[in-house]
Structure formats: structure tokens, C-alpha cells
Amino acid sequence: MTAGRYTDFHNHLMPAVDDGARDASAAEAALDAFRRAGAGQVIATPHLDGSLTRQPGCLAARMAELDAGWGALCGAVAADAQRHASPMRVERGAEVMLDIPDPDLSDPRTRLAGTRFALVEFARLRLPPVNAASAIAFIRRSGWLPVVAHPERYRNLESMDELEALRAAGAFFQVNAGSLLGEYGSTAQRHVMAVLRAGMASYACSDYHATGEPATARAVSLLAEAGFGEQADLLFAVNPGRLLRGDLPLPVPPVARRAASAASWWKRLLGG
Numbered sequence: 001m002t003a004g005r006y007t008d009f010h011n012h013l014m015p016a017v018d019d020g021a022r023d024a025s026a027a028e029a030a031l032d033a034f035r036r037a038g039a040g041q042v043i044a045t046p047h048l049d050g051s052l053t054r055q056p057g058c059l060a061a062r063m064a065e066l067d068a069g070w071g072a073l074c075g076a077v078a079a080d081a082q083r084h085a086s087p088m089r090v091e092r093g094a095e096v097m098l099d100i101p102d103p104d105l106s107d108p109r110t111r112l113a114g115t116r117f118a119l120v121e122f123a124r125l126r127l128p129p130v131n132a133a134s135a136i137a138f139i140r141r142s143g144w145l146p147v148v149a150h151p152e153r154y155r156n157l158e159s160m161d162e163l164e165a166l167r168a169a170g171a172f173f174q175v176n177a178g179s180l181l182g183e184y185g186s187t188a189q190r191h192v193m194a195v196l197r198a199g200m201a202s203y204a205c206s207d208y209h210a211t212g213e214p215a216t217a218r219a220v221s222l223l224a225e226a227g228f229g230e231q232a233d234l235l236f237a238v239n240p241g242r243l244l245r246g247d248l249p250l251p252v253p254p255v256a257r258r259a260a261s262a263a264s265w266w267k268r269l270l271g272g
């Protein structure tokens with residue numbers, strides 16, 4: 001089987017370090033699942049509290065855990081390569097929780113595959129009322145490129161204006177494949193469509209926790225069947241591939257209401 005064309009830079013594949021893969025064999029099974037979902041390149045992104053980056057002792061302790069998890073994942077990747085002609089490319093990253101507005105991302109292990117891109121999320125799935133944009137601006141001023149994970153899942157998100165403020169401060173947005181399928185509920189599903197209608201998302205990833213199957217292939221099919229194959233290709237393949245090379249994303253055209261003719265539920269999502 002050939003390696004897939006999708007690059008997934010948000011998942012919890014690294015074993016025994018967070019709420020993702022529980023051990024190396026689960027990570028190996030997850031690599032198989034990624035292969036079935038069409039991914040050929042993966043950046044593993046275990047949870048990391050941003051506040052730890054300002055506490056050297058705590059950061060060293062957490063990084064020791066992640067170093068061990070990365071070693072175990074490399075073992076799973078080697079075992080995977082023994083079984084497949086086209087091995088998965090697996091790189092190291094982190095999902096940094098912005099529990100402080102000024103994380104220190106100078107350690108390359110806090111960023112995505114050593115690039116200038118960093119995957120960040122706000123704490124407790126809520127956008128901070130006052131300093132969300134300033135946190136993004138701080139990261140940009142520090143020389144890094146913040147990618148905000150799953151903006152559609154923030155429970156207090158009320159309008160796209162809030163995301164526009166983050167984008168103006170320098171954020172890129174990564175939506176979850178499962179949000180398109182309704183896996184996080186109807187509000188997140190409605191919000192992800194609003195984000196795509198606004199043309200604000202640059203990337204889509206699985207946020208796979210090594211349980212069940214990644215939503216990647218099903219989300220791509222849904223978009224393609226509804227007439228948004230170009231957007232699906234940019235979100236899941238082209239732009240994540242560019243990120244892995246350190247390049248900025250290409251613009252993703254807004255998902256336009258007029259193209260939604262395939263299914264009534266899809267038209268409802270689009271507000272048609």
C-alpha cells in the first residue's frame with residue numbers, strides 16, 4: 001500500500017504521555033488507522049501546558065516524559081516500516097495550551113517538526129475574554145507562527161468576529177475533521193461550517209486520540225461529495241504539507257452556499 005497524501009499535525013499518537021495512545025502497541029495500531037484514513041505524514045502533538053515553558057524545572061520534567069514517549073513512538077514507527085513498503089513519516093510536535101498569554105516556544109520540541117509553526121489551544125475550550133489576541137500577537141512577535149487548534153470547538157464562541165481578531169493578530173486556524181461529521185456536537189458542527197464559509201481555516205486535522213478511526217477520509221469525502229474537493233485538498237493535504245516544509249499556507253476559498261446541492265442536511269449546515 002502506498003503512503004497517503006494527507007499530513008496530520010494534530011493528534012495524540014505519542015504513547016503514554018496524555019489522553020491519547022496508551023502504549024506503543026496502541027500507537028502502532030494508530031499508525032495503521034492513519035494509513036487507512038489516507039495519511040502519509042504525521043506530526044505527533046501531545047498536550048503541553050504553556051505555563052510549564054516559564055518554569056524550567058517543570059518543563060524539564062515534562063520534556064523527559066515526552067522524550068520517552070517520542071522514543072516509544074519511534075519504535076512503533078520502525079515496527080510499522082517493517083510491515084509496509086511505504087513507511088509513514090512521523091515527526092515530533094506538541095499541542096501547547098495557552099494557560100498563560102506569553103509561552104516561551106524557543107525549545108523546538110514545543111513547535112511542529114522544528115518549524116516556526118506552533119499548535120496552540122486555549123484552556124478549557126473557552127476563548128479568554130480579554131487577552132486571546134494579545135497571546136497570539138506575543139507568539140508572533142517572538143518569531144513563531146501560531147496555529148489555533150479547533151476554533152469551532154470553543155464553547156463561548158459567539159461570532160466569527162472573535163476569530164477575525166485572532167487572525168488579525170497573526171493566527172492560523174486548524175479545524176477538526178470530526179467537527180464536520182458532528183462528532184463534537186451540533187454547535188461545533190455549525191461553527192466549523194461558519195469558519196469554512198468565511199474561508200478562515202487553513203488546515204484540517206484529525207485530533208485523533210488513538211480510539212476508533214481518524215475522521216480524515218470521511219471528512220474529505222463529505223466535502224468532495226458536496227462540491228468542495230478543492231477546499232478539502234487544501235485543508236488536509238496541500239497546506240499541512242506546506243507547514244511540514246515550513247511554508248505559509250495557501251488561501252482556502254470560502255465554502256460557498258451555492259455549491260451545496262448534494263444533501264439536505266448539508267444545505268442546512270450551510271444555512272441554505
Ligand SMILES: [Fe+2]
Pocket residue numbers: 010011012095149207
Ligand atoms: Fe488535541
